[in-house]
Amino acid sequence: ETGVTQTPRHLVMGMTNKKSLKCEQHLGHNAMYWYKQSAKKPLELMFVYNFKEQTENNSVPSRFSPECPNSSHLFLHLHTLQPEDSALYLCASSQAPSETQYFGPGTRLLVL
Amino acid sequence: DAKTTQPPSMDCAEGRAANLPCNHSTISGNEYVYWYRQIHSQGPQYIIHGLKNNETNEMASLIITEDRKSSTLILPHATLRDTAVYYCIVRVAPGGGADGLTFGKGTHLIIQP
Numbered sequence: 001e002t003g004v005t006q007t008p009r010h011l012v013m014g015m016t017n018k019k020s021l022k023c024e025q026h027l028g029h030n031a032m033y034w035y036k037q038s039a040k041k042p043l044e045l046m047f048v049y050n051f052k053e054q055t056e057n058n059s060v061p062s063r064f065s066p067e068c069p070n071s072s073h074l075f076l077h078l079h080t081l082q083p084e085d086s087a088l089y090l091c092a093s094s095q096a097p098s099e100t101q102y103f104g105p106g107t108r109l110l111v112l
Numbered sequence: 113d114a115k116t117t118q119p120p121s122m123d124c125a126e127g128r129a130a131n132l133p134c135n136h137s138t139i140s141g142n143e144y145v146y147w148y149r150q151i152h153s154q155g156p157q158y159i160i161h162g163l164k165n166n167e168t169n170e171m172a173s174l175i176i177t178e179d180r181k182s183s184t185l186i187l188p189h190a191t192l193r194d195t196a197v198y199y200c201i202v203r204v205a206p207g208g209g210a211d212g213l214t215f216g217k218g219t220h221l222i223i224q225p
């Protein structure tokens with residue numbers, strides 16, 4: 001599927017690095033989401049954006065900084081991460097909040 | 113959002129119908145039942161959703177009991193590519209509450225050749 005794309009697909013970073021994850025949706029949706037899936041754990045919602053405005057922050061540490069410049073693009077800026085932040089980071093979009101969400105393929109992050 | 117209960121794993125023979133149950137006994141009148149699946153290390157894939165009527169699309173059928181306390185996802189002719197973790201999620205209608213999806217542990221469906 002090419003509806004929601006994420007780059008990079010894999011990322012290895014040290015604890016002192018700064019990196020960014022990118023998500024782009026080609027579905028004309030207005031809401032975008034970041035989820036985190038750690039090993040053997042269910043997906044956890046991190047952030048919700050609606051029309052570029054953040055509407056939900058699920059108590060995420062400040063070392064994760066989201067950015068939504070427009071309704072089609074969503075970034076997750078990472079800095080001074082910890083090894084326990086290693087996970088699959090998933091982006092999703094929907095026409096409006098609470099409508100059906102469509103997910104990207106995810107970015108597999110490893111923090112050393 | 114209401115809590116759901118699913119069996120942790122199920123097996124099904126290739127070519128047969130796979131019937132995945134979900135209990136949601138505390139579901140409210142304005143809550144929908146959604147099904148997603150996740151093939152290993154990929155993003156979740158939307159399958160189907162419904163409120164109270166049975167629904168069918170090109171991927172699956174969703175059967176919701178009359179009291180809406182349980183539902184069954186049916187994959188009519190399972191293939192090896194249907195091996196995945198299937199999530200049953202109950203959530204409010206648009207505008208009715210939190211916007212994110214609450215995922216549980218799901219059912220790991222294994223299609224046997």
